[in-house]
Amino acid sequence: MNIAWTLLVAAATSVVTTLAVGVLVAPRMEARKKRIGEVHTARDTFGSHMLRIISTCHQLQAIQPPADDDPNWTPVLRERLAGERARWWHQIDDSTRWMIDNVVTYAGSWPVRRLIKLPITYAGHARMVVLSEREENTKLELLLQLTVPIQRQYFGWPWSRVRHLVADHRAFEATVARLDGEDSAP
Template identity: 45%
Template sequence: MTIISACGRLKEMPLPTPDDPACTAVVRERLAAERERWIRQLDDTTRWVIDNVVTYAAGWPLDELRSISADCAVQSRMITLSERTEETKVELLGELAAATQNILSTYWWRRVSHHHSDRAQLAAALARLAPDPAS
């Protein structure tokens, strides 16, 4: 949820352009500092997720759920460490976290009724992380 929330805030509150007459230099500086705090929050959270995956993933009752948990922890951290733009990182982290949450952090009846669509959403998010074979 922390990743989803931080990504949502970063998407919804872009930094105003320097020539925006509705935004003073002081407010722009404060917004930039707040956005930087949210970026650090993503870094801290993905670090915690990867550092603690052994502890929380082991608690899932199915191998598939343990595997999804571990894979998404690694992928989230790799997105954060990558050289992608901030905008791209936020988009990818948000997609991956939402897809993972739909599978891992939901009621069992939703898991049953949305099994295929949730896995398709996760597969699509992970496919966006694969290297481009044309490059």
């Protein structure tokens, strides 16, 4: 009787524990797993958009429209290049739009206040540069000055992050100060 009672109590305890874990703990763990996955996906997408901005800015700087009097360029080729450049600008526009729209998802996921503030500042300033009426070359220059330091600090190789930590923060802050000064000018 004593052994039967011990086995019955052990079985009941096991069933109650399994049910409690299945009903109370497992759903919370699954929800947490989903949230963490979404945060990491948003971080990866943030990094991808910054790489797209960097590469597209370099493409736009390297492949300039030809001079009007260049005989090697036909009207059709000029039109195709203009269309391609417009498509590249559209990619930059889409990337900055995604970053500003989703900043709360990826920026708030870092553990330190400074690491949260930088992507928020970056996303807002990058979007405003794209929306601004500045000349195209100035926009490209500013986007690179904003994006390269942040991309390197969040997604660069660890030794690159450490090596460029102070310089990246100074460069980024100088660009932000320049933009803030321009925006406040009459």
